[in-house]
Amino acid sequence: MYLSPDQLRRCTVAVDLGAARTRVHVKGSGLIVDEPSIVAVNVRSGVLIAVGSPAERMSGRTPAHIRVVRPISHGTVVDIQMARRMLRAMVGERVSRSWRLKPRLRVAVCVPHDADPLARRAAIETMTGVGAHRVLLVDTLLAAGIGCGLPVEEPEAALVVLCGAAATQVAVLSLGSIVAAAKVPVGGETIEQAIALHLRNRHELTLPTQAVRALRLNVSGVDDGTPPETVVHGRDVATGLARTVQVNPEEVRAAMQSPLTGLVDAIRSVLHRCPPDLVADLADRGIMLAGGSALLPGLDERLRQATGMPVSIAQNPATGAITGLAALIEGKVRPLNMDSLPL
Ligand SMILES: Nc1ncnc2c1ncn2[C@@H]1O[C@H](COP(=O)(O)OP(=O)(O)OP(=O)(O)O)[C@@H](O)[C@H]1O
Numbered sequence: 001m002y003l004s005p006d007q008l009r010r011c012t013v014a015v016d017l018g019a020a021r022t023r024v025h026v027k028g029s030g031l032i033v034d035e036p037s038i039v040a041v042n043v044r045s046g047v048l049i050a051v052g053s054p055a056e057r058m059s060g061r062t063p064a065h066i067r068v069v070r071p072i073s074h075g076t077v078v079d080i081q082m083a084r085r086m087l088r089a090m091v092g093e094r095v096s097r098s099w100r101l102k103p104r105l106r107v108a109v110c111v112p113h114d115a116d117p118l119a120r121r122a123a124i125e126t127m128t129g130v131g132a133h134r135v136l137l138v139d140t141l142l143a144a145g146i147g148c149g150l151p152v153e154e155p156e157a158a159l160v161v162l163c164g165a166a167a168t169q170v171a172v173l174s175l176g177s178i179v180a181a182a183k184v185p186v187g188g189e190t191i192e193q194a195i196a197l198h199l200r201n202r203h204e205l206t207l208p209t210q211a212v213r214a215l216r217l218n219v220s221g222v223d224d225g226t227p228p229e230t231v232v233h234g235r236d237v238a239t240g241l242a243r244t245v246q247v248n249p250e251e252v253r254a255a256m257q258s259p260l261t262g263l264v265d266a267i268r269s270v271l272h273r274c275p276p277d278l279v280a281d282l283a284d285r286g287i288m289l290a291g292g293s294a295l296l297p298g299l300d301e302r303l304r305q306a307t308g309m310p311v312s313i314a315q316n317p318a319t320g321a322i323t324g325l326a327a328l329i330e331g332k333v334r335p336l337n338m339d340s341l342p343l
Pocket of ligand 1: 017018019020021022074075163164165166167187188189213217290291292293294295296297317318
């Protein structure tokens with residue numbers, strides 16, 4: 001069964017429910033939401049206290065009656081009620097009401113390539129709960145391929161590596177379909193865990209999640225040369241007291257490298273499952289990196305060395321999937337028949 005371009009063009013809203021960020025594009029208005037997929041809720045009263053960035057800042061700093069919740073995990077809605085409340089709050093009461101009043105609102109949603117029927121159903125129920133009359137599911141990898149400007153509708157191979165927060169998906173696309181794909185549990189969050197483990201072992205320091213993220217992003221911004229040491233504040237593993245240490249960005253970079261081995265293996269396994277003609281196409285075009293974690297320092301170089309193929313980073317890697325989905329509903333993509341995702 002195929003999703004025709006016409007079916008997608010009748011959608012008004014495109015949604016990417018990511019483990020790290022939720023993105024909503026409304027036809028004619030553009031990207032109206034790009035926020036962390038996090039809510040803070042008062043467990044006594046059930047009241048939503050904060051959504052998106054303000055809720056993220058509360059993470060790890062809340063009293064017992066406030067819980068910070070991530071309703072989406074690994075690209076799958078794990079708490080439908082909370083995901084609906086989060087979406088309503090993010091788009092705003094006025095837009096949310098107009099969705100509910102629209103009698104035939106059609107929404108296109110990205111779902112991971114390997115989403116099982118439960119995960120697909122959860123995405124549909126989340127959107128019907130915020131006013132969607134019909135929900136069309138589009139493979140995130142196809143959307144990302146389109147969003148990165150790859151010619152996915154042509155009879156030639158395009159290799160997209162979508163590096164998200166919790167996982168990385170790899171696919172070879174041709175003729176609007178996925179020829180071979182793989183998913184590995186490697187992403188921005190895995191890298192942060194590796195850095196946290198390194199700091200614990202090397203400096204006997206426990207760092208809050210947000211400090212690890214800041215450290216990683218700090219290191220990402222450092223060009224080659226002699227990077228300055230970074231001062232980090234955490235809790236001493238032995239004494240439990242606050243302590244400050246100086247961390248060399250080079251050691252952080254080194255700690256970030258080990259989880260990436262799984263990524264190279266996934267690319268190799270996808271290429272092994274492709275017909276030789278398609279693999280030959282990729283010798284010139286190479287690998288397209290998308291997703292927020294595509295910006296990890298040295299990732300492109302590491303993949304270049306491991307595969308011997310050219311590697312490029314999408315212009316706006318983090319918004320690749322929503323850009324592609326938006327192009328589909330806005331009718332900006334040349335006609336292509338895409339595999340629809342069965343329920
Ligand atoms: N400049 C940067 N350097 C390194 N990593 C970054 C940068 N900007 C964002 N990231 C990381 O990218 C990840 C988020 O990427 P993205 O927005 O593609 O995820 P998502 O679509 O929500 O997740 P998933 O695809 O796993 O559901 C986070 O882990 C974030 O820390």
